Amino acid sequence: MQICWTSAHLPNGDGAVFLMDLRPEDRRGVGLEVSPGWPLPCCSLQGALDQFKAMGSALVGADGPHLDQLAAAILKENKSFEVNIHLAKRLPLPAENEHSRPRIDLIVFLMDLRNQHSVETVKASLAYVDVNYFLGKVCFLAVGGRAVKHQSIEMYTLKQLADSYSSPLIPAELESAERRSAIAQRLIQILKVAAGLVPGVSALALSSLITPSFKTETQRC
């Protein structure tokens, strides 16, 4: 009987120690991959463990048709792997379903420039997010930046918020179907990286690549 144990840094940030008990009769061909060259050891366990093949993402934002349409667009886009989308108006998520909820790999906060209430909801929800998520697993989406007429918030304020949480801010327009599918594709790419399915790229590396180098400070120009 062989006992092999390894500690895996799971993509959702929890360090876990696995005690794997490989008996010859139920050997499952579990392999271990260590991606070379990245400071954050990104070990992914391949195998017949289905739960590591499905990714989950949570879309948090205010009411409106935007959330549902965006979720529908994401589900339509994705082809090769299973994506679970959880829509929420605010965090924290209700505690009853805690044990049956699939793992969340990416949190997307949707803010509408025309709707001050959505920004306040998102700010209140940010307090309930575990700190490890801010290493590239949180993304902000700013909707409604095109028409000047109805804007109550400035894009500058949202950029400041995103910078203070070191997460990317993506301006988006969700009015037409093509724009929605473009944003959905982008989010799926980020989700794939955040779930650890892209070998060699970690979520933190990707978020530092997406976030442009200018910050919202006046001396940088």
Next chain:
Amino acid sequence: MEHLTPAKAGMARLGVCFANADASPVVLRTVKRHTPFHHSSARRKIPRTNLPVGNAEQIAVLLQKQWHLYHVTPLYRFSYSMLKKYSNELSVFIATEKKKGMAIEGGIELGNEAKFSMLSGLRATENDPEAVFIQIMAKTAAHQGVDKKVVWSGWMCCVDGDFSFLESLPVEFICLPLLFANGPDIVTTMVGEWLQKTFDCYISAFPISSENLTWMAAMWANCFSDSVHRMMELEWSVPPVQLTISLSIHPEDAKALWDSIHTNEDEITIEEVELFMSSLHSHFYRHFGVRLAATQLVHVSTGIASAHCDGKLMLFNCKHIDHVLPFLTELAFHQIQYQPRLCSSID
């Protein structure tokens, strides 16, 4: 040719000469402005200078009318001494447009005589150009004689403009960024076309964002006076359900609320404005259960002026014009400098 360095002299021999153009230092300053997501100022000064009301009757023409606002980029070679010539040219232009039959609509009189005049007194500092007033009149033959009826009127002004920007403009340009128009839209389009052709400018629509409307509400609540008796009216729109919510506040209550928030005599900060609006929102929520923070403010009306998000403005009070115009000028400059994305043009 003494200022040519040896390298340049060599190039000059080859027929190329790079003259040392006068690179003004302000050019470098403008590079700094093109950062994305510009932040509008967090505090704004309450204007203390009262505009000279020497010609109160001229300014009285501006009151009580619904003006449609437009942006104008700086005008090239506009001269105040040639106003008569501009009047004649515009009259001719309108007459030719009428002949072309482009603007024939039932019942709208187009007028056939234009008059340009200077509207002195609408400037805050010496650097502002004088305001210009344009009127288009139609001659109606009454039995006593020929009567002139004003069909369209408009004015352009610049009040307390951004000094560094005005300074950086070349000499031939005059900046009058605000155009107010009252009258049929077709005439506005024609006047706009003539202005764009003659002075090489660009006229575009001026939508006012909800955030700026909240600034206006706070600024106008600030200068309440005893002679003002209009209720303060705010209107919100909720697009998904086609609903408009309007709220009327007694001016004394608005002033009392504002006074409890406002501390500094000289300026208004964005925190004060936000607190003012959020107290109105929470009051509304407590009484009616509607969350106004999720809607958009579209119309603000007080005893001093009224503004709509589509760019419509009405002025009611001659004394308080200096609280309205500098803010609009600042918004216009902001549009010219930081957001040159072209709004829908006038035609």
